[in-house]
Amino acid sequence: DIVMTQSPDSLAVSLGERATINCKSSQSIFHSPSSKSALNWYQLKPGQPPKLLLYWASTRESGVPDRFTGTGSGTDFTLTISSLQAEDVAVYFCQQFYTTPSFGPGTKVDVK
Amino acid sequence: EVQLLESGGGLVQPGGSLRLSCGASGFTFSEYTMAWVRQVPGKGLEWVSSIHGGDGVTYYAGSVKGRFIVSRDNSKNTLYLQMNSLRVEDTALYYCARSLSGEYSLWPYWGQGTLVTVSS
Numbered sequence: 090d091i092v093m094t095q096s097p098d099s100l101a102v103s104l105g106e107r108a109t110i111n112c113k114s115s116q117s118i119f120h121s122p123s124s125k126s127a128l129n130w131y132q133l134k135p136g137q138p139p140k141l142l143l144y145w146a147s148t149r150e151s152g153v154p155d156r157f158t159g160t161g162s163g164t165d166f167t168l169t170i171s172s173l174q175a176e177d178v179a180v181y182f183c184q185q186f187y188t189t190p191s192f193g194p195g196t197k198v199d200v201k
Numbered sequence: 202e203v204q205l206l207e208s209g210g211g212l213v214q215p216g217g218s219l220r221l222s223c224g225a226s227g228f229t230f231s232e233y234t235m236a237w238v239r240q241v242p243g244k245g246l247e248w249v250s251s252i253h254g255g256d257g258v259t260y261y262a263g264s265v266k267g268r269f270i271v272s273r274d275n276s277k278n279t280l281y282l283q284m285n286s287l288r289v290e291d292t293a294l295y296y297c298a299r300s301l302s303g304e305y306s307l308w309p310y311w312g313q314g315t316l317v318t319v320s321s
Contacts, residue, residue: 090263127305129307129308131246133240133246138296138311138312138313138314139238139240139246139296139308139311141301141307141308141309144301144307145307150309151309182245182246184246184248184306184307186305186306186307189248189260189262190236190248190251190306191248192245192246192247192248193245194245195245195246
């Protein structure tokens with residue numbers, strides 16, 4: 090099974106500043122047929138279901154603000170929120186779908 | 202509009218059984234792989250099981266294999282999760298989710314979840 094790790098566990102960023110979350114897979118999740126990495130990012134807020142932000146590591150889901158950007162390939166990935174807004178306070182999870190799906194442990198983002 | 206509505210959660214004793222349902226609307230149910238994903242309150246997300254739309258092929262997480270059974274009734278647009286031999290560690294909010302397309306496990310559509318509590 091592929092194990093996903095995330096860092097940091099939590100971070101606090103001032104409004105308007107950049108937030109960066111890292112995600113690492115225990116083996117490469119590069120999907121050769123699509124030439125993309127099989128990696129998704131979700132946002133989870135209390136009382137709400139998870140919200141898909143990015144898939145195939147960098148494709149933004151419809152309606153997701155462009156301040157959310159996904160980068161990386163192979164085993165190392167990054168979610169960047171370019172200018173943190175109050176509504177971005179949440180827990181963020183990466184998830185691989187190269188094999189049976191697995192999630193990272195989550196990164197909590199707060200306002201400093 | 203895609204809508205998913207879970208039901209069937211509740212309180213059950215260890216060793217007991219429960220059947221969750223997920224009613225779907227707003228899309229051609231039979232064309233999509235569906236999944237169950239759970240969230241332990243205040244903690245992380247865990248994929249539980251998936252089932253293909255057409256051929257009904259099923260997949261399970263190791264933690265539930267042999268105890269849970271996923272199924273679907275395409276004529277009723279409903280997804281099911283039969284949970285047997287429940288353990289305390291199965292306590293979670295259970296979501297059903299629909300894939301974006303194909304069989305890839307990426308889920309833009311989720312229900313609101315149904316809470317399962319396993320306790321004596």
